Every structure is written in C-alpha cells, then in structure tokens.
Amino acid sequence: MNRIFLCTQEGMTDVERSLRGFTGAGYDKGRPLFVQAAWFAVLSLVFVKWWFPARWRPALLRAFGARIGERVVIRHRVRVHWPWKLVVGDDVWIGEDAWLLNLETITIGSDACVSQGALLCTGSHQRHSRTFEFDNGPITVEPGAWVAAKAVVLRGVTVGRGSVVGAASVAHRNVSPGAVVTTGATA
Incomplete structure (x- = not known):
C-alpha cells in the first residue's frame, strides 16, 4: 500500500492507495472477450502496419x-482501442502514430484532422479513490477542428468547430469553437 499526498484547495490530503482493490466498476468494454481479442490481433498484425493500405483501414474499422464516413484517411501506426466506440464523419484525416484511446466514445466530425502522434484519451481515474476507480468520459472533435501533432485531448473534452489544439498542447477542458490552444493556454 502506498501513501499518496494530494494538494487540494483545503491543503494536503493523505490518500492510502490500494490498487489491489480496483474493480473497474461501471466500465463496459462494449463487446465480448472474443471480439476484443480478435480486434487486438487484427490491430497488431494488420491494421497498424505500413504495408496495409490506408484506404482499407476504414472498412476494417467498420467490420468491428x-x-x-466517406473519404476518411487513416495512416499507418494509428491505434484505436475499441472500434465500436468510434464515430468518424466524412473527409477526416488521422495521421501516423495517432492513438485513439477510446474506453468511451470518440466522435470526430467531418473535415477534422487528428495529426501525427496525437492522443485522444477518454480514460482516467478518480484521484481521490483509494482503489483508483475509472473516471472516463467521451471526447468530441467537432467538424473542421484540428488536433495537431503530439497534442493531447483528455476525457470529457469537446474540441469546438474549427478550433485548433496546437502541437504538443493539452486540451484538458472544452475548447471553444474557433479557439486555438497552445502550450496549455487558450488564445
């Protein structure tokens, strides 16, 4: 058991962390174990490979x-945790090494771009929970938005229509339509 000291507005809080007690209560993977295993096999052996044609990746995701939508470009080394929790509009680009860690639904609107190395992460944990239970939430990237290279969008965030999460920035709260987030600040 580890003692974790958290800083809060009220001061330091001592939390006894016991990860052994983690239950994952309330989290639904959405498909039976054999489908999960089949997806991970296809993901690792085919989907992420450079030789697998980009034009076939959308069809493979649809099969799961x-x-x-139509005219979606998904480059190699893109990882999608659960395809059945992914909604993508038309004319979307997803760049090399992007990771869609969608424990909950990720929705990407039409004409949006998720650039190289970006991370969209719908999962988190309750920091005050002794057993570190899940605190997940969906992500929405609205039409025309751009999540730039190495940017991170965290759970529960909506990236507004036509907005930009700049390279290596972190969107930890909603981004207003047309806004630009750079190095953690909104401009």
Missing part, C-alpha cells in the same frame, strides 16, 4: 463496429 465503427461508424466511419
């Missing part, structure tokens, strides 16, 4: 339950 994703809702993917």
Whole structure:
C-alpha cells in the first residue's frame, strides 16, 4: 500500500492507495472477450502496419463496429482501442502514430484532422479513490477542428468547430469553437 499526498484547495490530503482493490466498476468494454481479442490481433498484425493500405483501414474499422464516413484517411501506426466506440464523419484525416484511446466514445466530425502522434484519451481515474476507480468520459472533435501533432485531448473534452489544439498542447477542458490552444493556454 502506498501513501499518496494530494494538494487540494483545503491543503494536503493523505490518500492510502490500494490498487489491489480496483474493480473497474461501471466500465463496459462494449463487446465480448472474443471480439476484443480478435480486434487486438487484427490491430497488431494488420491494421497498424505500413504495408496495409490506408484506404482499407476504414472498412476494417467498420467490420468491428465503427461508424466511419466517406473519404476518411487513416495512416499507418494509428491505434484505436475499441472500434465500436468510434464515430468518424466524412473527409477526416488521422495521421501516423495517432492513438485513439477510446474506453468511451470518440466522435470526430467531418473535415477534422487528428495529426501525427496525437492522443485522444477518454480514460482516467478518480484521484481521490483509494482503489483508483475509472473516471472516463467521451471526447468530441467537432467538424473542421484540428488536433495537431503530439497534442493531447483528455476525457470529457469537446474540441469546438474549427478550433485548433496546437502541437504538443493539452486540451484538458472544452475548447471553444474557433479557439486555438497552445502550450496549455487558450488564445
């Protein structure tokens, strides 16, 4: 058991962390174990490979339950945790090494771009929970938005229409339509 000291507005809080007691209560993976295993096999052996044609990736995601629009470009080394929790509009680009860690639904609107190395992470944990239970939330990237290279969008965030999460920035709260987030600040 580890003692964790958290700084809060009220001061220091002592939390006894016991990860052994983690239950994952309330989290639904959305498909049976055999489908999860099949997806991870396809993801690792085919989907992420440079030789697998980009034009076939949307069809493969659809076969596993994703809702993917037309003319979607998904480059190699893109990782999608659960295809059945992915909704993508038309004319979307997803760059090399992007990671869609969608424990909950990720929705990417039409004409949006998720650039190289970006991370969209719907998962988190309750920091005050002794057993570190999940605190997940969906992500929405609205039409025309751009999540630039190495940017991170955290759980529960909506990236507004036509906005930009700049390279290596972190969107930890909603981004207003047309706004630009750079190095953690909104401009």
